[in-house]
């Protein structure tokens with residue numbers, strides 16, 4: 110019965126045997142095309158320029174196409190030039206013009222090269238898909254130039270005539286730019302962002318704008334992303350932490366200029382309350398003097414918001430014992446006479462002893478002024494149109510995890526016990542583990558934004574904070590976030606954040622198999638693609654774990670971490686031939702990348718190689734198409750047997 114109804118519905122779309130047959134042929138041709146290239150990036154941490162570079166070069170995929178096409182006909186230097194032109198066409202053209210190059214000749218050679226490349230990169234797609242990607246102004250001409258025309262007897266003359274016209278009418282440059290961007294666009298079919306777009310670096314808002322323009326992508330939220338989502342939802346621990354992190358890294362511009370969130374309430378409060386305090390423990394990591402807010406003042410603001418954060422978090426930890434964050438209840442463990450804090454059985458002297466806003470009898474209470482500051486900041490976050498737009502996009506394109514073409518993608522970990530079993534984590538009174546844990550947490554994230562019930566909405570907001578830093582959070586996966594200790598206690602032992610057992614269990618294949626099975630993935634080919642933890646290449650650490658079943662691809666974009674890791678990081682490419690990791694050298698600046706024509710991809714590591722080239726038919730999308738073909742065949746059967754009548758004319 111249901112099936113009949115479905116066939117009737119399908120008959121509306123394909124009212125005749127002929128129409129249904131044509132569609133089958135179209136779909137079948139898509140299925141036989143090579144699988145599109147997937148590109149995986151993670152832990153971008155506000156580094157817009159490095160991110161944008163890797164996006165443009167497709168982690169080496171553009172360079173590979175150049176090698177394929179011009180393998181023996183161009184030298185290395187020329188290939189690098191073509192690559193840089195594709196990544197930065199406008200800047201490169203400007204540079205050439207100034208260098209006194211014979212432009213007319215260069216335009217002609219370049220146009221021919223770009224057309225050839227474009228032909229190859231577009232050959233993986235159906236005509237209709239390429240057409241959709243074409244820049245409007247030049248759609249027709251480009252299509253003419255990149256489509257094979259067997260019927261033409263003198264192809265060369267035909268193409269030459271078009272190119273000559275482009276040159277004659279002075280449109281070579283815009284045309285070159287359009288072609289370069291089209292190549293960038295076609296080389297990567299789909300992008301995966303495995304979390305942590307925000308914090309530490311200076312321009313997460315520009316990354317978000319760029320992602321919102323990208324042709325096809327999904328995002329797995331990282332702990333830093335849910336932190337900003339929590340702030341946008343008005344969760345005050347998240348708001349305080351977002352501001353603290355911006356101050357710590359000298360990134361007030363993100364809030365003030367990027368998002369237009371006014372810091373004046375905090376400025377005034379910090380001056381009033383900590384005016385005579387140099388707040389030395391709250392130094393700015395990558396300081397940037399601002400015209401209106403001096404470094405000394407930024408440091409005081411940093412202290413002011415940190416104290417507010419400790420108070421709000423302490424209270425939240427107290428009110429939500431199941432979050433397992435009692436360790437964050439530190440203000441009540443301070444002896445305000447000796448200014449020592451008790452952690453475990455030990456007393457530690459505090460490195461800063463001036464806390465004018467803490468009432469020892471009620472240490473988590475915000476003073477009236479602190480409350481006032483937070484209310485104003487909360488309003489500013491909630492009313493910030495740009496932030497709300499970015500977060501809406503994160504909700505739409507993002508999730509806590511994703512199963513895509515047989516792989517499982519998530520940012521942090523699967524919480525586990527030391528014995529290799531899945532960890533049970535309580536969420537509002539019920540224990541969950543594995544996939545169910547992920548699912549219930551994601552539902553709460555969405556409730557924080559969409560629920561009509563106050564209590565559920567509030568719970569959702571708390572979950573955003575839980576996901577940021579709780580030991581049971583799959584996005585965080587560490588025993589504690591020792592922020593208080595790192596600011597205020599000398600002894601490094603207290604700064605330790607112990608990683609969840611997951612990260613050591615990753616040495617064993619069974620770990621990955623257990624997790625993959627949770628998500629319905631079995632067999633040899635599925636893999637977990639993970640971000641979050643920087644790979645210490647210097648110490649010989651590899652991004653390939655669990656006998657190849659887990660890939661940790663912290664892109665290592667984050668500059669402050671380069672010294673630690675010894676390399677910028679890894680990204681991943683999955684095309685029809687297989688999967689390979691791209692190792693990156695640290696990115697300096699866009700200017701240097703253009704000047705020196707650097708690619709930053711230092712080498713590629715093959716992860717898997719497909720014996721038989723994968724086609725669209727092997728992908729999730731392909732499976733949907735195959736299902737549709739089966740249904741259309743059934744429809745044709747119904748037309749032929751007379752159960753459904755052809756309609757229209």
Ligand SMILES: O=P(O)(O)OC[C@H]1O[C@](O)(COP(=O)(O)O)[C@@H](O)[C@@H]1O
Nearest residue numbers: 305309332333587590591592606641
């Ligand atoms: O070095 P910072 O910016 O103070 O941040 C350190 C904190 O960031 C974290 O590493 C979390 O960030 P990541 O998700 O990028 O690892 C915490 O474990 C740690 O407490």
Ligand SMILES: [Mn+2]
Nearest residue numbers: 305331332641
């Ligand atoms: Mn992270």
